Amino acid sequence: MADQSSAGDGAAAGERLTTREAAERLGVKPATLYAYVSRGQLTSRRDPGGRGSTFDAAEVGALARRSRREPAPGGGGLQQIRTGITLIDGGRCWFRGVDAGELARHHHYEEIADWLWTGTLRTGTRFTAPPETLAAARRAVGALPPGSGSADRLRAAVIAAAVMDPVRFDLGRDAVLGSARIMIPTLVDALPPAAGGGPEAGGARAGAGGAGAERLIAARLWTRLTAREPDEASLRALDMALALLIDHDLAASTLAVRVAASTRAHPYAAVSAGLGALDGPLHGAASGLAHRTLTEVLERGAAGPVVADQLRSGRRVPGLGHHLYPGRDPRAEALFGALAGVPAAREALEAAHAIEAVAARRTEQWANVDLALAVLSVASGMRPEAGETVFAVARTAGWIAHALEEYEEGALRLRPSGHYTGPRPPLPLPPPAPPRP
Structure with missing residues (x-):
């Protein structure tokens, strides 16, 4: 097997590798190599001679160098985990580089799930159980x-x-x-x-x-x-x-x-x-709290008193704010857009927007996906859970x-080290407690 410490270094411009050579440079099996292709981490090209796929040596080398990066000291692999599934950046959510909202607007859940697993989008995908x-x-x-x-x-x-x-x-x-x-x-x-x-x-x-x-x-x-x-x-x-x-x-x-x-x-x-x-x-239970808050707003006819009660008690307003988004959760934005076309959701949607508007005056927190999910559940006569x-x-x-x-990663790698804060050893055996009366 090729020495991974130099994998891809000094690759000639335009050099192509066979499947076996690329797998050896990465230190993986051919099946894992094609998993990288399905996730968009590598690109392959059919050999004009019809003998299989070939891979760009420079691209393989870059992936090998990324794979060699060690986690931060003391992190035990948990501080940073490589993933090619979801990117949250710039107030947006991307699945394998594609806007999550656009995917949801154009494809069914099963189609997106299967694409996320395989890298191939098959329209009409359905799941059935034996x-x-x-x-x-x-x-x-x-x-x-x-x-x-x-x-x-x-x-x-x-x-x-x-x-x-x-x-x-x-x-x-x-x-x-x-x-x-x-x-x-x-x-x-x-x-x-x-x-x-x-x-x-x-x-x-x-x-x-x-x-x-x-x-x-x-x-x-x-x-x-x-x-x-x-x-x-x-x-x-x-x-x-x-x-x-x-x-x-x-x-x-x-x-x-x-x-x-x-x-x-x-x-x-x-x-x-x-x-x-x-x-x-x-x-997971956060959407249930948002459901109950939204129901209370509809019952009382105004968002102000409900938001005030939440803030007065020192609690966050359910359905608002997400530490990964500076503004409104883009998933909420997409789901609100779909709910705008549901006649039965009109009042619940207006109540949700009212909650967001009232809270934003003081807290600068905007709707997250739990509030949008609550609009769907309230408008559809579903239970809070x-x-x-x-x-x-x-x-x-x-x-x-x-x-x-x-x-596809090394087994048992997600094992952080504990920072012991107890008494220093050695200590004598603890005395037995007196019998219970």
Whole structure:
């Protein structure tokens, strides 16, 4: 194998490498090399002689040099993690270099998810779960106690789906993609239908998507969130919300997924780690707080008193502000645009804009995606936790993308060193406590 310390250095201008040579210079397998191509990190060209693909030596060398960069001292690999999935820069959010809002406006959630994994955008992509996997997941969800939340149901469903997948421990790219295309529809279809709706209510009206449109994840998820029949604009808004929430760089739940993947946990276990982190009130549950705030504004008829109550109590106004964006969250901007075409969302949308306007006078905080998601859930008659369900289903696709990246990295690399602050050893054994009375 070529010495990686000099990979790509001194490459002649225009020099082309075979697949084997490029893989050796990078110190990876050919399958990983083509994963770099699918993620846009390398470009390939067919050999005119028909003997396979060739790669630009200078480009391979540049990637090798980037790959050799060590993390900051003491970071244990956690301070900076290379990723080619999401860039947040200049107040915008980009998926593999493409504006996330533009993607969501032109393509369905499944199409974007599959493109994020493979680098190929296939229109008409749909995800379906094997009947036996779905049946097992529904039994697991049905066995939960009454009053279980959607987060509990999703965790139960993903565990059941894992047990039904005999190749889940195969971390090859094709096997992981097969698991992902089963996992997401299982999560959705294992949820019980909303009270008053049939198991596939509204599916046949999947946003005028033509033949097979009833199989859209958005259409199936709608029936789990509300008993109302969707109109085309409402269903499109839900589909856009799923697409916009697919990924957001290294959020807490995504980091949990990557840590799990670094131990070579299978994709179902990695997603379970993400669902656990998402269950925290400061992450996935944020949209529920925004839902309740928006409902209160509609009930009281004004945003001012509600915002004042939040600020008086020392709390942040739910649905406002994001440390990664100096202004309005671009995902909220895109989703607000879609909701403007939903007649039933008019009052909720006006209330959301009023909350933003009142708060901006003092706090300089603008709407984030949780507030836009709350407009969708309030206007559609969904429960407050519906936004969390949308978030979890959507983000599963991004978690899979990050797991795929992490499987190509060195195992167990995400292991920081603790900074010990306890008493210095050696100390004597502690005395036993007196027996309890």
